[in-house]
Amino acid sequence: MNYIIEKSNNGLFENEIELRGIYAKRLKELKEDIGLFNTIREGYVLSILIGCLNSTTINDTDEFKDRQVSIFANDLNSRKKDLKFIYRIIMLAQEIPGMSVEDYMNRTFRDDTDPNRREQLKANMNIINEYAIKGIELLYNKFSNCHDKQILCDQLYEFVNSFAIDIGEKKEEQLIDFHPDFD
Structure with a gap:
């Protein structure tokens, strides 16, 4: 198709x-x-x-x-x-x-x-x-499956950081903890 x-x-x-x-x-x-x-x-x-x-x-x-x-x-x-x-x-x-x-x-x-x-x-x-x-x-x-803003934000963060690691822009140990508050 x-x-x-x-x-x-x-x-x-x-x-x-x-x-x-x-x-x-x-x-x-x-x-x-x-x-x-x-x-x-x-x-x-x-x-x-x-x-x-x-x-x-x-x-x-x-x-x-x-x-x-x-x-x-x-x-x-x-x-x-x-x-x-x-x-x-x-x-x-x-x-x-x-x-x-x-x-x-x-x-x-x-x-x-x-x-x-x-x-x-x-x-x-x-x-x-x-x-x-x-x-x-x-x-x-x-x-x-990201029907919640917090889950979507976490998945986006993971997605972008995985890409940064894949292309050599960042190393795993350089990632920061990210905890946005949506309340």
């Missing part, structure tokens, strides 16, 4: 994006039930970044194939500069054997600006959307 589709092919982040099935359901739950982010767009963007930075396996299912949520083009357009920046970093960072520097330059900077390269742009957006799906899966697995 194609879980993320773009409603047209107008260019980079100029189309309505529709999330379908289990990932639409999960993203909506993370927004509305958990409060992990304020908008579906925020969830989509965070999921792209988290999916890119983590390797997770997708559990393919169409159990909730009738569910869908959309991010309208004008909502994406309000963050287009940030989205393009993320897109360009991912296109440069994703290593593909046999690609030349020119291929990377085309994929990163030309596919979205040249109307004759719409098919390449579509393939690139499939990569972005695969990362979004992986990120949604990871976020859902980590935060779906």
